[in-house]
Amino acid sequence: xxxxxxxxxxxxxxxxxxxxxxxxxxxxxxxxxxxxxxxxxxxxxxxxxxxxxxxxxxxxxxxxxxxxxxxxxxxxxxxxxxxxxxxxxxxxxxxxxxxxxxxxxxxxxxxxxx
Amino acid sequence: xxxxxxxxxxxxxxxxxxxxxxxxxxxxxxxxxxxxxxxxxxxxxxxxxxxxxxxxxxxxxxxxxxxxxxxxxxxxxxxxxxxxxxxxxxxxxxxxxxxxxxxxxxxxxxx
Numbered sequence: 001x002x003x004x005x006x007x008x009x010x011x012x013x014x015x016x017x018x019x020x021x022x023x024x025x026x027x028x029x030x031x032x033x034x035x036x037x038x039x040x041x042x043x044x045x046x047x048x049x050x051x052x053x054x055x056x057x058x059x060x061x062x063x064x065x066x067x068x069x070x071x072x073x074x075x076x077x078x079x080x081x082x083x084x085x086x087x088x089x090x091x092x093x094x095x096x097x098x099x100x101x102x103x104x105x106x107x108x109x110x111x112x113x114x
Numbered sequence: 115x116x117x118x119x120x121x122x123x124x125x126x127x128x129x130x131x132x133x134x135x136x137x138x139x140x141x142x143x144x145x146x147x148x149x150x151x152x153x154x155x156x157x158x159x160x161x162x163x164x165x166x167x168x169x170x171x172x173x174x175x176x177x178x179x180x181x182x183x184x185x186x187x188x189x190x191x192x193x194x195x196x197x198x199x200x201x202x203x204x205x206x207x208x209x210x211x212x213x214x215x216x217x218x219x220x221x222x223x224x225x
Contacts, residue, residue, distance in 0.1 A: 030211075031211045042201065042217030043158070043201070092213075102148050102163060103213050105157035106157060107156075107157050
């Protein structure tokens with residue numbers, strides 16, 4: 001399995017609090033992604049990164065920010081958590097030096113905002 | 115219109131059946147295509163890449179039709195262990211590394 005670790009794996013937080021999820025990889029892959037998965041919507045791209053300090057928005061980026069200060073870490077921050085952000089969050093990596101490679105996923109973070 | 119569309123199912127089939135899933139995509143510039151499998155409460159895992167000429171891996175066959183912009187997955191001789199959600203994945207045509215997922219098709223294989 002690809003070396004991807006997400007932390008925390010589970011979190012319950014209160015509305016209005018900031019939350020940061022961490023994705024750590026040991027594969028030196030260039031591209032990293034954050035997705036959220038909700039019933040009936042499948043996986044939706046929040047933000048992605050194509051290099052250190054290079055990030056871009058996905059289709060559901062409102063209310064989220066990201067940072068990538070080094071190749072191995074990609075952080076997702078909810079500035080002020082809302083109940084609509086209760087979801088399962090997956091980090092993924094791709095790009096082992098070839099174009100058009102598949103993505104490998106972390107085990108997911110289950111976030112509940114109460 | 116969603117960029118990648120799949121029939122959500124569920125497809126409920128007996129063991130040994132052949133089942134086919136289709137997926138359509140909207141961006142004609144897309145160049146990478148994959149099928150992923152996701153078990154309940156687990157992360158998605160790559161099942162197979164989809165090549166222009168079509169490709170087969172054991173009981174699984176994937177086809178790509180660029181003209182009609184659809185991808186298919188055929189599973190022969192279904193096993194109980196094939197029960198899962200199958201996700202169609204396409205790269206965004208404007209950036210090759212942006213992967214777009216369909217909502218998934220759920221397969222239930224019964225004894």
